[in-house]
Amino acid sequence: MEKFTRMTGLVAPLDRANVDTDAIIPKQFLKSIRRSGFGPNLFDAWRYLDEGQPDSDNSRRPLNPDFVLNQPRYQGAQILLARENFGCGSSREHAPWALVDYGFRALIAPSYADIFFNNSFKNGLLPIVLDAALVDSLFREAVATPGYRLTVDLEAQTVTTPAGQVLAFAIDPFRKYCLLNGLDDIGLTLQHRDEIQAYEARRRLEQPWLFADPVPGN
Amino acid sequence: MTPKTLYDKLWEAHVIRREADGTALLYIDRHLVHEVTSPQAFEGLRLAGRKPWRTASVLAVADHNVPTTDRSQGIADPVSRLQVETLDQNCADFGITEFKMNDHRQGIVHVIGPEQGATLPGMTVVCGDSHTSTHGAFAALAFGIGTSEVEHVLATQCLLMKKAKNMRVQVDGALSQGVSAKDLVLAVIGQIGTAGGTGYAIEFAGSAIQALSMEGRMTVCNMAIEAGARSGLVAVDEVTVAYLKGRPFSPRGPDWERAAAYWRTLHSDPGASFDRVVALDASTIRPQVTWGTSPEMVAPVDGRVPDPDREPDAVKQESMRRALDYMGLEPNVPIQEIQLDKVFIGSCTNSRIEDLRVAAAVVRGRRVAANVRLAMVVPGSGLVKHQAEQEGLDRIFREAGFEWREPGCSMCLAMNDDRLQPGERCAATSNRNFEGRQGTGGRTHLVSPGMAAAAAIAGHFVDVNSL
Numbered sequence: 001m002e003k004f005t006r007m008t009g010l011v012a013p014l015d016r017a018n019v020d021t022d023a024i025i026p027k028q029f030l031k032s033i034r035r036s037g038f039g040p041n042l043f044d045a046w047r048y049l050d051e052g053q054p055d056s057d058n059s060r061r062p063l064n065p066d067f068v069l070n071q072p073r074y075q076g077a078q079i080l081l082a083r084e085n086f087g088c089g090s091s092r093e094h095a096p097w098a099l100v101d102y103g104f105r106a107l108i109a110p111s112y113a114d115i116f117f118n119n120s121f122k123n124g125l126l127p128i129v130l131d132a133a134l135v136d137s138l139f140r141e142a143v144a145t146p147g148y149r150l151t152v153d154l155e156a157q158t159v160t161t162p163a164g165q166v167l168a169f170a171i172d173p174f175r176k177y178c179l180l181n182g183l184d185d186i187g188l189t190l191q192h193r194d195e196i197q198a199y200e201a202r203r204r205l206e207q208p209w210l211f212a213d214p215v216p217g218n
Numbered sequence: 219m220t221p222k223t224l225y226d227k228l229w230e231a232h233v234i235r236r237e238a239d240g241t242a243l244l245y246i247d248r249h250l251v252h253e254v255t256s257p258q259a260f261e262g263l264r265l266a267g268r269k270p271w272r273t274a275s276v277l278a279v280a281d282h283n284v285p286t287t288d289r290s291q292g293i294a295d296p297v298s299r300l301q302v303e304t305l306d307q308n309c310a311d312f313g314i315t316e317f318k319m320n321d322h323r324q325g326i327v328h329v330i331g332p333e334q335g336a337t338l339p340g341m342t343v344v345c346g347d348s349h350t351s352t353h354g355a356f357a358a359l360a361f362g363i364g365t366s367e368v369e370h371v372l373a374t375q376c377l378l379m380k381k382a383k384n385m386r387v388q389v390d391g392a393l394s395q396g397v398s399a400k401d402l403v404l405a406v407i408g409q410i411g412t413a414g415g416t417g418y419a420i421e422f423a424g425s426a427i428q429a430l431s432m433e434g435r436m437t438v439c440n441m442a443i444e445a446g447a448r449s450g451l452v453a454v455d456e457v458t459v460a461y462l463k464g465r466p467f468s469p470r471g472p473d474w475e476r477a478a479a480y481w482r483t484l485h486s487d488p489g490a491s492f493d494r495v496v497a498l499d500a501s502t503i504r505p506q507v508t509w510g511t512s513p514e515m516v517a518p519v520d521g522r523v524p525d526p527d528r529e530p531d532a533v534k535q536e537s538m539r540r541a542l543d544y545m546g547l548e549p550n551v552p553i554q555e556i557q558l559d560k561v562f563i564g565s566c567t568n569s570r571i572e573d574l575r576v577a578a579a580v581v582r583g584r585r586v587a588a589n590v591r592l593a594m595v596v597p598g599s600g601l602v603k604h605q606a607e608q609e610g611l612d613r614i615f616r617e618a619g620f621e622w623r624e625p626g627c628s629m630c631l632a633m634n635d636d637r638l639q640p641g642e643r644c645a646a647t648s649n650r651n652f653e654g655r656q657g658t659g660g661r662t663h664l665v666s667p668g669m670a671a672a673a674a675i676a677g678h679f680v681d682v683n684s685l
């Protein structure tokens with residue numbers, strides 16, 4: 001996983017509440033067996049005027065000029081500003097994969113759906129939670145100011161506005177540690193192999209039925 | 219001893235170790251796998267040279283991409299086919315039990331887990347699928363995970379997690395005639411909102427929940443995620459124990475009595491404290507119909523489409539306008555005047571035998587309305603399909619003009635050929651009415667199986683009791 005330390009990036013404001021993962025990456029793109037290549041289909045149904053398919057040539061598809069990410073001023077955006085309950089719906093990790101593949105490194109919203117929030121950390125995408133009133137003011141500034149950029153400092157847990165306003169955010173220490181160091185948490189967990197085995201041995205005695213082999217046939 | 223909630227008990231029984239910040243290493247008993255969210259996880263294992271920790275804990279099935287029509291020719295769409303074949307290959311390579319597409323036990327992952335007894339009380343159950351909350355109906359701690367976590371569980375049998383807060387949704391009283399578990403849970407979501415359960419595990423309790431069959435409890439827990447909660451839970455009672463007796467993966471012999479005795483302890487202790495309690499009176503719940511693009515946008519069948527002008531909150535008002543625009547609906551229109559193009563009875567919410575029985579009872583001896591272009595029934599599993607055919611339900615549906623299909627996710631998310639055309643309006647027994655969920659531009663109204671059947675016959679929404 002890529003490390004996340006400090007970054008300054010252009011902000012794109014997506015002014016909708018309850019953006020679901022079906023909207024972030026529609027189901028027809030979930031047929032891929034790879035982890036990459038989802039960026040061109042991020043927000044597909046909002047971004048293009050036609051219906052995209054996995055084999056579509058996206059460079060030839062008609063863009064929806066009203067969609068925020070299609071506006072010239074937001075090209076190259078790395079921070080997505082969103083409203084409450086961002087990422088609700090399905091567990092598809094294709095949603096953070098698509099956001100990262102598109103170029104986003106951080107998200108700012110008042111709240112996220114749990115599974116999406118979790119999935120983001122696994123992919124080096126930092127979902128920052130700020131108070132709804134603060135998010136609202138960031139929306140106003142981002143819309144009013146072309147080229148609006150924010151600086152995110154994970155170590156310091158701050159977001160800094162162009163005017164120098166410093167906004168603090170909270171994050172679990174463990175998640176922060178993994179993100180700062182780009183750690184693969186499977187490797188970390190396997191350091192506790194003995195403890196897992198000891199737990200398993202105990203449970204095997206207490207609840208042997210949990211360890212039965214699958215019964216073939218019916 | 220401090221009284222504990224059911225969630226506390228399940229959580230504590232699975233914690234292997236705890237980090238200073240409260241992050242726990244949690245042991246996973248059952249891992250269900252399907253074709254859409256697993257390929258990248260298996261690929262990750264291979265790249266790292268890792269092996270699954272305990273293959274016996276894993277049960278795999280292809281459900282999202284499979285065709286619901288004749289399967290003898292395989293899957294026509296090459297992209298879908300590759301995904302299903304990739305699952306077959308991964309299961310073969312790693313020695314994982316899989317119900318393949320043509321196995322008579324194949325079906326939607328959340329239907330077959332309980333049906334096989336692969337989901338048992340007291341287990342932790344995960345799947346790369348948000349509707350894993352379904353399995354909480356058995357007092358199992360069950361929740362959806364992402365693909366990185368699928369890989370993590372495959373490799374370590376564990377997950378790193380923080381404990382959620384406790385919420386109890388208390389539903390007392392009796393449901394009225396024609397009002398089902400689906401209406402109950404839609405009414406709950408209408409009340410607390412789609413983010414109301416975020417950060418919580420929801421235990422559904424009260425006399426109305428206890429009166430539900432296991433099928434009904436699964437329907438309720440299935441939609442806990444639509445209220446934002448990763449897990450829904452119902453305590454064990456004799457209904458739970460009776461359901462599990464004799465299932466293929468259920469314990470047998472002396473283990474059965476031991477297991478059942480333990481399961482009977484799986485309930486919240488009297489006086490256990492919840493961070494939030496929401497109470498509903500079951501007798502006030504009417505049959506529900508969603509009118510918008512989020513499950514919280516729901517109204518009773520005798521109600522009207524709401525008017526955004528009356529919504530004080532600006533963000534909500536904007537969401538309502540957008541939803542009505544997408545749904546092609548005007549404010550204040552009576553729900554019963556909404557005409558339908560298609561009807562879908564299926565999905566992990568409502569495709570079990572009891573759901574099909576209720577729907578069949580409504581359509582028996584009647585015909586699907588002329589304006590309904592397609593009405594389809596997609597059983598949740600091969601075994602459900604077989605059972606329904608034994609009972610003659612397939613004939614009742616066919617004679618009424620419904621199509622009777624092979625099991626799978628089908629038009630719940632339209633990854634196979636079953637989908638809505640742009641602008642088409644569908645009464646669906648599934649769980650999500652998001653934009654484009656059932657096909658680009660498609661319009662979904664979530665209802666119960668009885669209400670979907672009644673809508674198919676009337677051609678528009680009606681109170682199932684009025685037919």
Ligand code: SF4
Nearest residue numbers: 349565566627630631
């Ligand atoms: S039936 Fe629908 S909600 Fe259930 S697992 Fe399949 S796609 Fe997901």
